[in-house]
Amino acid sequence: MNLLTDSWIPIQQAGVQEKITLEQLLCGEKEGDLCLPRDDMEFACLQLLASLTQVLFIPTDKKDLIEKITKPLSHQQYAIGCENKLEWFDLDHPETPFMQFKGVSAKEVTNFVKLMAGLDDGTNKVFVNPFGVANSLCGGCAAIALFNTANNSPNLGGGFKAGIRGNVPITVMLKGSTLRETIWFNTLTEDSLDGFIFWHRETSSQTPNYVEKVASKEKININSVGLTRGLFWQGTHFELLKNNTVGVCSCCGFEGDLYCGFNKEKFDYTIEGLWPHPYSPRMFSVKKGEKKEYIPSFSKHQPAWTHLAKFIATDIGEKEGYEEVPVITQYKNYRFGVVTLAVGGYCNNKAMIEERRHEIYSLADGWESNQILINQLIQTALDYKDALYNSLNLFCHGYKNKKNPEKSVAGTGVDLVPKFIGLFYKNSEALVHAVLASIKFDNPQEDISEFLSSLRTLVVDLFNQATDPYQQEPKMLKALAVSRSKLINVHLKNLETLQGVERE
Ligand SMILES: [Zn+2]
Structure with missing residues (x-):
């Protein structure tokens, strides 16, 4: 053959x-x-x-x-x-x-x-x-x-x-x-x-x-x-x-x-050394003066969009950085326009493959010259994930204040975080796909506002879903009040204006 x-x-x-x-x-x-x-x-x-x-x-x-x-x-x-x-x-x-x-x-x-x-x-x-x-x-x-x-x-x-x-490199193709x-x-x-x-x-x-x-x-x-x-x-x-x-x-x-x-x-x-493969982004980090180069892999639950910035842009810092996928660089340099990416790979545990991934992304017209904004959108979605993570973490694991023990909060002791972060990734995927594929880069304000407000709604909904079963438990009322207040008044409030992008 x-x-x-x-x-x-x-x-x-x-x-x-x-x-x-x-x-x-x-x-x-x-x-x-x-x-x-x-x-x-x-x-x-x-x-x-x-x-x-x-x-x-x-x-x-x-x-x-x-x-x-x-x-x-x-x-x-x-x-x-x-x-x-x-x-x-x-x-x-x-x-x-x-x-x-x-x-x-x-x-x-x-x-x-x-x-x-x-x-x-x-x-x-x-x-x-x-x-x-x-x-x-x-x-x-x-x-x-x-x-x-x-x-x-x-x-x-x-x-x-x-x-x-x-091992298990992410592959990105056009x-x-x-x-x-x-x-x-x-x-x-x-x-x-x-x-x-x-x-x-x-x-x-x-x-x-x-x-x-x-x-x-x-x-x-x-x-x-x-x-x-x-x-x-x-x-x-x-x-x-x-x-x-x-x-x-x-x-x-x-x-x-x-x-x-x-x-x-x-x-x-x-x-x-690391061979510059045409279908993969490359990352590096410097530890104790030694530069380590590698190709990123998928990790459990994290969808491909969390890696998107590395696929389409290059950012070389002193201690760490990434280089975009060569076939994407060429596509960009040759000005071929709207792009659809196919992303695939495996999640592994040693020699065992635990999940396989295959996702398709489209990026709206103008993506080549708006990578900073694309990166901000991705980072924002991750910040919303962190908001949910931090408040649920507080709700589940509580908080100890040694100086003022009366300010300590007892958590549920049940770790709800992994399940609800998984749900965040699952439910935010369509939102991220939609904004990347349809954002009007010459006038993006409305699309950005809609994206931020959808993420906010998702985070609040997931927080409510996680905490609802504890609403009637008197012992949990303090944890609920404190973590909800942190979510609404601190984490989400900080995300209302983001990186110079104001919400309407
Ligand atoms: Zn065959």
């Missing part, structure tokens, strides 16, 4: 599902939406498509990119792009199979359940997975699962390396009006790459690390990892095992050659 020549891309158009080739897609012969039973597999498929296109058909500059967006590639262009690279993307290559290593020694075969992130979590109730989805996979699904594990999943346990971006446009929006031009991977031109002849292998215990400087190596970095030694039968794939439902599992083996090496 070769990713450059075989039909492996599962699409759906007008209710009809089929598998198409990369050539049919990029040459404009077939079009449709990606169609797999899990959103993370679809997102990984998109990442794989964009990474392939990036490596094979890198546009030189803005003009070239626009031409490629507006006009499908010719078959000749496609053939030239694939020249000398076909072998890298063959899943069954006898020596250098796609993202695998031959002769991996393992005591036992690992089922695909392990490769398809999140399937084997006995405690996980968040996922809904079709029964038996990972029993045996066709070449396309096996390639997507392999790519997803290498790039997006937590490491497979002690001693196994995470991907080049670290969405176009068609699949082909989406792929090109996420492809950086040589000009843009000059600003991120400064060394991309002198490393352009590199092959992936499963072709030209790194030595055991090798120390690899990040500035030596070119575009191809970085996008297709395989940090673990995997080898897919073929069933030698043709059958129906338990993931996509299409018939094909089936793979039943894989062998895995630890491999030790060190990458020094």
